[in-house]
Amino acid sequence: MLSLRNAARHWTWTRLASFAFTLLAVAFLGLMLGLFVWQSLPAWKHAGLGYITGKTWYFRQQEFGALAMIYGTFVVSAVALLLAAPVGVGAALFTAEVLPNRWRLPVKAAVELLAGVPSVVYGLLGILFLRNWVYDGLESFDLLSGDTLLTAGILLAVMILPTVMTLSDDALRAVPATQRRAARGLGLTRAETAILVGFAQSWRGMLTALLLALGRALGETIAVFLVVGRRDNALPESFYSIPPLVEAGQTLTSKLGGSETNIAYGDPLHWAAIVGLALFLLSIVAGISWAGARLMRRKEECDAPLA
């Protein structure tokens, strides 16, 4: 049996070790960020703010404007979220509020398995089916091919759907059963209870689920790479124009995953521009993850404003 002194020492070592590993992780992240900032400095010096707002990217002419890629990333993620949010939340409402436990758990396990499917597999399915469906379905737009921002968005929606659904389901199930029972005791129907108690009290968890899914959507590379078309400088004439959505485009990740990254390594300025894209992507994903984590932690007493 451990003496108290041994227990204390054991605890101290555990604490020290965990502190050291945490410090290591933070130091690694800091080092990575520092490296990216340092490596991308030439691009910022060369283009200034135009690096973010510039509409053209011609590396041979040393023009590095990332706006089209930022736009592509935004559009693809927005399409994915717009499609995945209602379906995922709706499915979660069904599994958490309607499905009996003996069915809910197998369904949830199957959905969580879907989240583990490698993204390249989704990409191949996208090439096999989705690309053709988009091409045939949007015939009236006279598409050049089925590789479009919309195709990438739909594919991403399918990919993030399990994340949205399973985290939303967890958020709904975290609402105490006593709350539902009290609502049913007041004569509310099952549907009213699901919305006014379940949904109203778990909206914060659902929003977190959407943010985490958005983080995944923004960072997804290979599946998007395979179906997005990878056309540089595809920007709409106006913000509301539809055509660029159904045309080939480029996202930050598809740019970084392409062969240009290998070419760029030989030219310090080009390389700096490429690393700058990675830094930008990393910052957005980190910001979203931070917001998600903050939202999850924050729990207010009156937390059902929708009820």
Add this chain to the structure above:
Amino acid sequence: MIESTLVEKIDGDKAGQYILETRDLCVFAGNRKLLQDVNLRIVPHQVFGLIGPSGAGKSTLLRCLNRLIELDHGLRVEGEILLHGRSIYSSQVNVDHLRVRLGMLFQQAVVFPVSILKNVLFGVRHHRAVPRAEWTSAAEQALREATLWDEVKDRLQDCASKLSLGQQQRLCLARTLAVNPEVILMDEPTSALDPKSTQAIEELIGQLKTTRTIILVTHHLGQAHRLCDEVAFVSNQSGGIGRIACSGPVAAILESTDLPELKDFLCSGKDPVVTCCVDGE
């Protein structure tokens, strides 16, 4: 003399005046019987108590009365429950409307994480029985009826969870009263409260019975003695199956019985109001 069920206990001339009646009510969990042949008749504007040991099925019986038991998967109800002489299991009965008529107050105060006002109006807002313009006055009336108005009238927009446990329980009662139920089912509503809050709830129950019928599950024999007009003793001594061992006017049940299982239960109570222990030994 204590009869085996309330059916025999109540005078024949009361027939037809019962607000609630159970006939051969049985509850099953799979193949296991939880409650057997429960026959009760409850007259309006009284406090009817359900007493008995833990696990005897009092709360299960209570949840049968407004069909809230249907939320527990795997439980099956047989027999009949009549509200004003009409079966609550009839296909014409809307179960959600039924639960409005038979409101429920739980053992633990369950307030929703919204303001005090929204809590009171939670049922009212969604039943649309009260016009929107009258919501505030409906809330005030319910809070007054629950004797909570004076304590919360200046902070109706505050979060309900900031109230004390006793106030939260009265808020739950106000929320139930706001939808204007005929019967209020109370499942040990004071078991988690301090003596002062318990007294407040007890006084409230005494006032409420003039306008409503109350069915009260309680372990507290003194409380049953103070509040109830009639009680039924739910026993599970016959193979763990709950049944009504005896029922009748509260004084008759608590003060003079020769039923051994009831005597065991009464003697195990700490309440000095029960004298049968002394009488019997």
